[in-house]
Amino acid sequence: MARMSTRPAQRVTIAHVAQEAGVSRATVSRVMNGLATVDPEIGKRVREAAAKLNYSPSTVARSLAIGRTQTVAIVVPDLANPMFQETLRGLSRAAAREGYRVLVADSIENPDEEVILAREARRRCDALVLVSPRMDVAHLGELLPELAPVVLVNRESPVPGVPSLAVDYGAGIRSILGELARLGHNRIAYLAGPETSHGNQRRLDALHSLPASAPEVIEIPCGAMFEDGYRAREAVLGSGATAAVCFNDLVALGLLGALHEAGIAVPERLSVTGFDDIPFARFASPALTTVSVPQTELGEQAWARLWDLLNGREPEDDVVVTPRLEARASSGTAAAAATSVA
Incomplete structure (x- = not known):
């Protein structure tokens, strides 16, 4: 043998x-x-x-x-959020075409952890993408120079020369309010996002600067996840609002689930809207009214700017994306809501 x-x-x-x-x-x-x-x-x-x-x-x-690792890193505040997954997808696909791989770090909505992760990731990679950073503008301005080459996504850069791909959150929230006003809603609840969120602050800035003729908006502290929206049901119903504008789609979907459990008809009794247009939004029941942000495209554009920086070229100009309204079945007329409550 x-x-x-x-x-x-x-x-x-x-x-x-x-x-x-x-x-x-x-x-x-x-x-x-x-x-x-x-x-x-x-x-x-x-x-x-x-x-x-x-x-x-x-x-x-x-x-x-x-002299290169052929890797770049991306730091996100919450990888469980499909919005950030779409950004990662766009970045990964674009980077792969140039032989690069992407390392991912999740700060779990913690600004202090975010700073540590950003520094550690940059030491191990050739470049960095910071998505929706939660740190304040002063800390961000101090940190960015030591992270170069770096690109910001979903936030403007406070440092000249650092490329950014931002979202006009104010325009997005105003388009939702405009649609609800058109439907006759005069009292609207806003389910606010994390206090450290730059996007949430921009939404609030827009809401606080609405003209006197705009609908009344009641701010309800909430969060950014399904469970936050789910827990907000009683606060929303107790506010007397006929519509709930949620910080993002995850919050809106959590609220929809809680309303369904309680037998509250949407949009007949309460209209519900989200923000981001994640893939689940159009398949909700009812389909979720929201505003669309092209996160996959932003991920691809972030890579294009990183690639320019890595090769000593001047990156393309900064971009500010205006979210697009997607009116669907979760929003209806205030008259219908008022009739159902009665």
Whole structure:
């Protein structure tokens, strides 16, 4: 009976590829690292040898050779939120086309943890994307220079030269209020997001600057997750509002679930709106009225600006996205709501 060897197979190294291709190790290294200083015919021979031997270059050695890790990091306040997942998807797909991978860090809505994660992630990667940072503007302004190259998403940059892809949250909330006013709502509850959220503050700024002719808005402290909206049901119903404008779609979906459990008809008794247009929004029952923010596209654009910075080019101009109203079945006329309450 033949004996089977238990010795591990020998790992193919750069020396084996060099011997197979009839070139030096340095030439193989240059070809594997994509340097343009090698004759195309020799480069082809090296790649064919590598494929024949099933050679995979060491990522550590490659990073040392080219001075890059081929990774970037993204820091988000809550990875459970599908909105941030869409940003990650856009960034990851775009980065992969250039041979980069994305590391993800979740600060769990903690501004202090966010600072630590941003610094640690940047030390391990070539560049960083900060999404909806919760830290205040002073801390953000101090931190950004040491994180370069860095791109901000969903927030304006307080530091010149740091690219940003921002959202006009004020315009988004005004479009929702305008739609509800058109439907006859005069008393509206706003379920506020986290106090540290820049986007929430921009929404509040817009609500506080509404003209006297606008509907009355009652602010209800809430949060950013399903359970926050779920717990807000009694506060909303007790406010006398005929419509609830929620900080985001997750809060709105949580509120819809609580209202359904209590037998409260939407929109007949209470209209409910969200913000972001996450994939679940259109499939809710009833389909959720919200405003759409193209987070996947913002992730792709964040990579485009990082790629320019990594290659010593001037990035494209900053962008401010205006959310688009998506009127669906969860919003209805105030007359219908008032009739149902009676």
